[in-house]
Amino acid sequence: xxxxxxxxxxxxxxxxxxxxxxxxxxxxxxxxxxxxxxxxxxxxxxxxxxxxxxxxxxxxxxxxxxxxxxxxxxxxxxxxxxxxxxxxxxxxxxxxxxxxxxxxxxxxxxxxxxxxxxxxxxxxxxxxxxxxxxxxxxxxxxxxxxxxxxxxxxxxxxxxxxxxxxxxxxxxxxxxxxxxxxxxxxxxxxxxxxxxxxxxxxxxxxxxxxxxxxxxxxxxxxxxxxxxxxxxxxxxxxxxxxxxxxxxxxxxxxxxxxxxxxxxxxxxxxxxxxxxxxxxxxxxxxxxxxxxxxxxxxxxxxxxxxxxxxxxxxxxxxxxxxxxxxxxxxxxxxxxxxxxxxxxxxxxxxxxxxxxxxxxxxxxxxxxxxxxxxxxxxxxxxxxxxxxxxxxxxxxxxxxxxxxxxxxxxxxxxxxxxxxxxxxxxx
Amino acid sequence: xxxxxxxxxxxxxxxxxxxxxxxxxxxxxxxxxxxxxxxxxxxxxxxxxxxxxxxxxxxxxxxxxxxxxxxxxxxxxxxxxxxxxxxxxxxxxxxxxxxxxxxxxxxxxxxxxxxxxxxxxxxxxxxxxxxxxxxxxxxxxxxxxxxxxxxxxxxxxxxxxxxxxxxxxxxxxxxxxxxxxxxxxxxxxxxxxxxxxxxxxxxxxxxxxxxxxxxxxxxxxxxxxxxxxxxxxxxxxxxxxxxxxxxxxxxxxxxxxxxxxxxxxxxxxxxxxxxxxxxxxxxxxxxxxxxxxxxxxxxxxxxxxxxxxxxxxxxxxxxxxxxxxxxxxxxxx
Numbered sequence: 001x002x003x004x005x006x007x008x009x010x011x012x013x014x015x016x017x018x019x020x021x022x023x024x025x026x027x028x029x030x031x032x033x034x035x036x037x038x039x040x041x042x043x044x045x046x047x048x049x050x051x052x053x054x055x056x057x058x059x060x061x062x063x064x065x066x067x068x069x070x071x072x073x074x075x076x077x078x079x080x081x082x083x084x085x086x087x088x089x090x091x092x093x094x095x096x097x098x099x100x101x102x103x104x105x106x107x108x109x110x111x112x113x114x115x116x117x118x119x120x121x122x123x124x125x126x127x128x129x130x131x132x133x134x135x136x137x138x139x140x141x142x143x144x145x146x147x148x149x150x151x152x153x154x155x156x157x158x159x160x161x162x163x164x165x166x167x168x169x170x171x172x173x174x175x176x177x178x179x180x181x182x183x184x185x186x187x188x189x190x191x192x193x194x195x196x197x198x199x200x201x202x203x204x205x206x207x208x209x210x211x212x213x214x215x216x217x218x219x220x221x222x223x224x225x226x227x228x229x230x231x232x233x234x235x236x237x238x239x240x241x242x243x244x245x246x247x248x249x250x251x252x253x254x255x256x257x258x259x260x261x262x263x264x265x266x267x268x269x270x271x272x273x274x275x276x277x278x279x280x281x282x283x284x285x286x287x288x289x290x291x292x293x294x295x296x297x298x299x300x301x302x303x304x305x306x307x308x309x310x311x312x313x314x315x316x317x318x319x320x321x322x323x324x325x326x327x328x329x330x331x332x333x334x335x336x337x338x339x340x341x342x343x344x345x346x347x348x349x350x351x352x353x354x355x356x357x358x359x360x361x362x363x364x365x366x367x368x369x370x371x372x373x374x375x376x377x378x379x380x381x382x383x384x385x386x387x388x389x390x391x392x393x394x395x396x397x398x399x400x401x402x403x404x405x406x407x408x409x410x411x412x413x414x415x416x417x418x419x420x421x422x423x424x425x426x427x
Numbered sequence: 428x429x430x431x432x433x434x435x436x437x438x439x440x441x442x443x444x445x446x447x448x449x450x451x452x453x454x455x456x457x458x459x460x461x462x463x464x465x466x467x468x469x470x471x472x473x474x475x476x477x478x479x480x481x482x483x484x485x486x487x488x489x490x491x492x493x494x495x496x497x498x499x500x501x502x503x504x505x506x507x508x509x510x511x512x513x514x515x516x517x518x519x520x521x522x523x524x525x526x527x528x529x530x531x532x533x534x535x536x537x538x539x540x541x542x543x544x545x546x547x548x549x550x551x552x553x554x555x556x557x558x559x560x561x562x563x564x565x566x567x568x569x570x571x572x573x574x575x576x577x578x579x580x581x582x583x584x585x586x587x588x589x590x591x592x593x594x595x596x597x598x599x600x601x602x603x604x605x606x607x608x609x610x611x612x613x614x615x616x617x618x619x620x621x622x623x624x625x626x627x628x629x630x631x632x633x634x635x636x637x638x639x640x641x642x643x644x645x646x647x648x649x650x651x652x653x654x655x656x657x658x659x660x661x662x663x664x665x666x667x668x669x670x671x672x673x674x675x676x677x678x679x680x681x682x683x684x685x686x687x688x689x690x691x692x693x694x695x696x697x698x699x700x701x702x703x704x705x706x707x708x709x710x711x712x713x714x715x716x717x718x719x720x721x722x723x724x725x726x727x728x729x730x731x732x733x734x735x736x737x738x739x740x741x742x743x744x745x746x747x748x749x750x751x752x753x754x755x756x757x758x759x760x
Contacts, residue, residue: 032559034682036567172730198730202682204673205448205689207441207604208720208732214602215434228682231569235676239579239604257569261678265578295500300493300566302504 021334022066023059023323025050025316026086028079028096031299034202035074035227037257038308040299042097043069045312047298048291052283053320055290060323063333076100083108092323092340093117095315099175107420110134115341119315120145120251120274124178125412127374129345130424132413136344138318138375139364140400142224143408145250145272146179147400148379149222150186152248155395162191165218169209169225169233172198176224179250183222185404203229210236223249230258238265244384245270251379254391255307259384267386270394272379275314276362277391279305283313283358307391310362317357322347345370364397370426374409377402430597437601438721439714444607446713447614451669452690453697453705454617455662461638461700462658463535465546469554471687473523473663476557478670478679479565481519482572485510490564512574516667523663524656526557531656539651558684567681572674577605610672614706617668621661621702630657638700688733692740698753707751712736 027046030039050065059065068089070082079101083094093115096102102122109116116135118126124143126135140148153161168183170176180196187194195218197209203225210233213221221242223233230253237247245268249258254271284305291297292304303309326335326343335343348367354360364378377400382391417424452474459467467473483490487506495503510518534553538546585600592598625631636644637654645651670679673686697708716732716739724731749755 031567032562032681034680034685036562037569037680040567196729198728200730200733202685204677204682204686205445205732207445208438208717208724209729211438211441211602211721214599215597228677228680231680232677235578240602241580257678261569261571263571263573300496 022064022090023335024066024068024090024092025319026082026089026091026094027067027069028072028082028086028094028098028101029069030072030074030097032071033073033075038227038252038255039074039097041255041303041306041308042312042315044298044301044303045309045314046095046316047312048287048304048309049313049316049320051291051296051298052287055294055296056286060320061327061333065320072096072098072101074098076104080104080108087112087114090337092335092337093319093344095119095319097121099123099173099178103174106132106135112337113341114337115344117315117319117344119311119318121175124374125409125416127372128409128413129369129371129373130413130426131417131422132373133425134341136368136373138347138368138373139349139366140274140377140379141374142175142178142250143182143405144374144377144400145379146182146222147186147377147405148272148381148398149248149250150183150190151398151401152381152395153220154190155398164192164220165195165216166192166220166222167195167197167213167216167218168222169197169199169206169213170223171203171225171229172200175226179222179224181408182405185408186401189401189404199225199229199233201229202227203232206232206236209233210240210242213237213242214240220246220248223247223253225249225253225258231261234259234266234269235262237269238262244268248272248381251311254382256389256391257308259386260389264386266384269384270381271384271391273307273382273391273393274363274379275310276359277307277310277382277393281359281362286358287313314359314363317359318347318349321349321353321357344368345373377405430592430595433591433595433598433601435718435721438717440601440603441607442714442717443710444604444611444713445717446693446710447611447706448607448669448672448709449689449693449712450706450709451610451614451617451665451672452686453693453709454621454702455665455669456687456690456694457697457699457702457705458621458658458662458665461702462634463546463637463655464543465535465550466543466699467662468547468550468687469557470662470666470690471684472554472557472561473526473666474670474673474686475679475681475683476526476561476670477519477523477663477667478572478674478683479561479570480522481515481574481667481671482570482674482679483565484518485512485515485573486570488565493566494563516574516671519667520664523667524660527656527659527663530659531652535655536652554684558681562681569678569680570674572671572679574671574675576609576671576675578675579605581605581608606672606675613668613672617665618702618706624661625702630654634658689736692736694750695737695740696743696750698750700754701750701752704750704752712739715739 029043047067050067054064068086072079072082095117099121102118118137124141126132126137183194249271251272251274259266322343325346326339330339350365364376366376378397380393381395383394455470487508489503492503580602584603589600633649693708693712697704716735719735720731
């Protein structure tokens with residue numbers, strides 16, 4: 001009986017004591033299902049970076065981080081369930097790695113006052129901070145990606161792609177359709193012939209599309225794919241002996257997963273890159289020392305250094321930098337989601353920031369503002385070397401055509417504002 | 428020959444080849460449905476599981492390595508061998524036989540005389556279970572299928588059909604993927620083998636007897652349990668062949684299980700109980716969807732293949748509910 005009373009007393013004291021502060025980062029991951037091969041490395045990179053901060057620095061600003069992982073299976077309904085299940089944990093920012101989930105979370109996060117960061121995916125016009133106060137998609141979005149690809153082709157052709165034939169092979173979904181409008185506008189501006197070729201989900205059978213490409217012989221093929229669509233497209237391109245150096249994927253069509261199944265046939269394939277590639281950055285030494293060697297690596301610990309692992313790590317670094325900014329603005333370590341939003345809106349990533357994080361030159365330098373939640377819209381181009389089984393960056397950061405993209409963003413965000421009765425901020 | 432006609436012929440040939448690939452998946456469904464009346468929802472996952480097992484064995488991957496490492500803190504990954512493809516295929520087929528025995532013993536045996544819908548739901552559970560076990564055993568990463576199958580368009584066919592264009596520079600000869608040609612040959616051998624097995628062997632005849640009438644077969648001493656194991660083993664082998672062919676196209680990954688979606692219209696069209704029906708259904712769907720995409724697709728924005736296959740199957744259903752080769756259902760009042 002005495003024992004029971006003592007136990008109850010300890011329990012009561014523990015319940016009454018204030019919870020230890022921590023910075024909560026939900027991870028809406030997908031480690032199972034058809035898209036797991038892309039979801040796992042991103043989730044591992046995201047988790048390992050926060051583990052590194054805890055192990056090496058004791059958290060951010062002295063406050064430990066806590067990752068709350070929830071499996072979505074890349075399913076929009078499950079993603080929303082995960083959001084509802086984790087938002088009460090004090091979640092600071094959501095990064096769902098799914099355009100479908102993003103569209104569902106935009107109104108929910110706005111109502112709950114939790115920021116949403118969709119790095120290189122999601123709703124492109126969310127770059128307009130005057131309308132989308134809670135959503136951020138820096139450092140680049142899909143429309144930037146389309147423009148960066150075209151600018152790369154302009155560079156390759158001495159600034160003139162008039163009369164060239166450019167086809168877009170795209171996932172027949174909201175995600176895949178994103179670049180079409182931009183490419184149509186760019187085709188008018190630069191005089192190239194543009195053709196969009198859809199591939200239905202999941203994209204396992206693409207014979208018709210690639211026979212069409214073989215018949216029409218475009219000069220360049222761009223791809224907006226995800227999951228199995230990428231691997232099949234690259235294999236089919238190799239099958240019809242399409243010149244791989246003229247085949248360029250968006251950054252979601254440029255991981256090791258996409259090219260390895262095609263073997264030597266994928267040699268020379270290009271994709272856009274949001275960030276650096278390979279593991280020749282000082283941060284990887286720290287990850288090895290403080291995370292892997294300590295037995296704290298996420299998942300199986302076998303994804304370190306891959307493209308999508310690096311992307312998860314980069315996304316986590318940007319979130320951590322926003323936390324530091326928020327802590328500085330509000331003078332507190334244990335920030336709220338609203339304060340996190342302020343930190344994201346005042347985020348500045350300089351060369352020194354990247355250097356200090358062990359990622360020199362890994363991403364672009366940029367700053368976020370109330371008006372611009374989309375960042376600078378920069379990206380690089382990487383190329384696959386099948387014999388070395390590695391990606392190499394073949395360009396520096398390339399900018400997007402803001403003259404074309406700016407009005408499109410303004411138009412789309414204005415329509416969203418009108419539909420949802422939102423009045424513009426930042427005045 | 429006019430350019431568009433040549434292209435239409437090329438599309439038709441490729442449609443036939445694609446149809447064979449669909450038929451390979453549909454065959455597994457037909458075998459199990461014919462022998463036991465079960466619509467096996469897990470057939471697509473069986474193809475995935477078989478392909479995962481094949482590649483895992485070939486690469487010397489230690490099954491459940493991630494789980495073992497997480498529990499015991501070890502760093503096991505590979506046995507350190509690279510197994511010849513033929514041996515790996517035989518072993519993977521052996522694993523599918525073991526799976527068939529387990530399915531019969533722990534699932535079907537307990538559901539004898541249940542309604543078809545109960546059995547169907549049990550296969551849904553089986554699909555989820557196998558997907559999870561496959562993930563635990565071999566991991567979720569995409570694996571290259573390398574069993575020596577040729578890939579890419581055939582140069583020989585391309586060069587030797589170029590003359591059909593009579594100098595038309597827009598026609599480069601017919602494109603036929605070597606993998607599709609191999610798949611067609613393998614499918615033909617598989618169907619011939621299945622027909623010979625079911626017509627001329629004791630077990631094959633027993634299988635047909637069970638398919639015709641369970642109770643009559645039981646009354647003459649045929650073991651229902653043995654036949655179920657046999658049928659699921661053959662369906663497992665067919666799944667392995669389908670997994671190899673589709674895995675060679677896209678790499679072995681979890682979306683491989685979605686190839687079942689391609690088999691459904693084939694089954695609706697060809698009939699759930701006919702092996703030739705699966706082949707003919709596959710060819711009709713393959714050619715139909717490719718020609719529709721070629722001729723009408725550009726007018727409606729493309730991506731017509733997925734829905735067109737189902738529409739075509741539904742049209743057939745209106746006029747022939749049992750499918751082209753399915754058994755006519757006669758209900759006596």
